[in-house]
Amino acid sequence: MILKERPVPIQLLQREALLRRLDTRFYRYKEIEKDLINWKTGYAGEKNTDYYLSYLPEEEFGIINDLRLKNQNTFQMDTILLSLMFGLVLEIKNIVGTLFFDQHTQSVTRIYKDIEEGITNPLIQARRHRNQLLHWMINHRLPPIPLEYLVVISRNSTILKTNPGNEHIFKNIIYAECLEEKINQLAAKYQTPVLKSKSYNKLTQLLLAEHIPSYPEILKMYGIGRTEIVPGVQCPTCKRIPMLRVSATWFCPSCKAYSKDAHFPAVRDYFLLLNEKMTLKQFQEFLLIEKRGVAKGLLHTLHLQVSGSGRTTQYYLPPDCILSPLNENDRKKGDFH
Structure with a gap:
């Protein structure tokens, strides 16, 4: 059951509004266009993942999308799945090209059209979000539950590589089309309920109530004055x-x-x-x-x-x-x- 729908990202809508109301000669106009494409690509990857999640039995899993909580700092998770047996944090990526996960430096290199660039390691992101959620639950005196994490690659054409002997990382990185099968494997691993229905409802209700919407100051972000908005x-x-x-x-x-x-x-x-x-x-x-x-x-x-x-x-x-x-x-x- 979807407990929180996935909204169109505010950051995407803000950039669309900017491009409608800025002179095309504005010196950062092209940068905003590029950023908008990135936001649209990310959102498309999340919606693609939602499609595969729709195959899950509604009565077994609660799905919360785009959840932003706060411990000492805020943290935002693309998707959380919750059942009476376990929870699962998803970090969704829509990236073109080849991703190389370096065992020694913990860095990730993206290779596309013979161009290499370093990107944020999504495995570290996903683990951090899982750990932050665990701390959040402890701080709110909620009963502990097993919490897994996965990096979901929305494009089947994305190639994943790593050093020889480091292939174990791929147990936490999957393609979106494999998501249903992976979740079924986790469900087979966690067959004993750790939450009663009342505790489960309390957890999901509190998560939704504690969500903090993000509302970036987009003009300040790009150094745009109010008078430049048409x-x-x-x-x-x-x-x-x-x-x-x-x-x-x-x-x-x-x-x-x-x-x-x-x-x-x-x-x-x-x-x-x-x-x-x-x-x-x-x-x-x-x-x-x-x-x-x-x-x-x-x-x-x-x-x-x-x-x-x-x-x-x-x-x-x-x-x-x-x-x-x-x-x-x-x-x-x-x-x-």
Whole structure:
């Protein structure tokens, strides 16, 4: 059973928003494009792994995706599987080329198109996350359970190599298509329940309740000033910015298209990039609405969450809404809550 769905990574959505609202001549534009490709590749690998996990019997395993917890520092796990018998931490990688795991230096080299580069050792990552989760459970006085870890390689075309005599590391590195078989082997290894249903439910509920959403300050990360972010509503047809507010609808002066709901992605971009609550004035300025009364009426139809009152009123989106891609055809008017 999936206890926590895998969201589209906030880091991916933020970079998409950046590329929509930066001048293409911005000096780090190409870097952001490359970073976005990496995030999309990683997410695709995770979704591919989710496909193979879907073959597991729902009544035996609880699946928690993209879980971020805190001991002294925060740590984030791609996927956790939990049963009454054991737990399993997955570190998912979608990497093209050949990976060489060096026994002596504990380093990993990626070789692709005759280019070699060092990458983070995913085995060390997976072990660290497993150990952090164990410490987290101890700190929360939860009953100990056997915790395994695996590095999951989502591409079958990725070649794995290591030094002679070091092949034992591959018991913790598998291809995604082998995941079901590997989990069945672990289930055969751990046949005695170590948790009762009540303890299992307490553990899963606490894990979900203690999840800390990540919300990076993306502008600070790339050294981007607020004034470099292009304001306005983007046309869903030709992608030009801005559209104009005309007679209770949005009109694109470039391609002459009309839209009732084109402001939804603009509002989401504001929260993704600026990482703060929105006032009526900021809403009016970011969407380039001339009349305050028009902006006020439109803002109230969004049903955003509110704090403060009067002139101090601020509006914001809950994180689960921000993390969901917006599709104009799928969302009803004002359905932002």
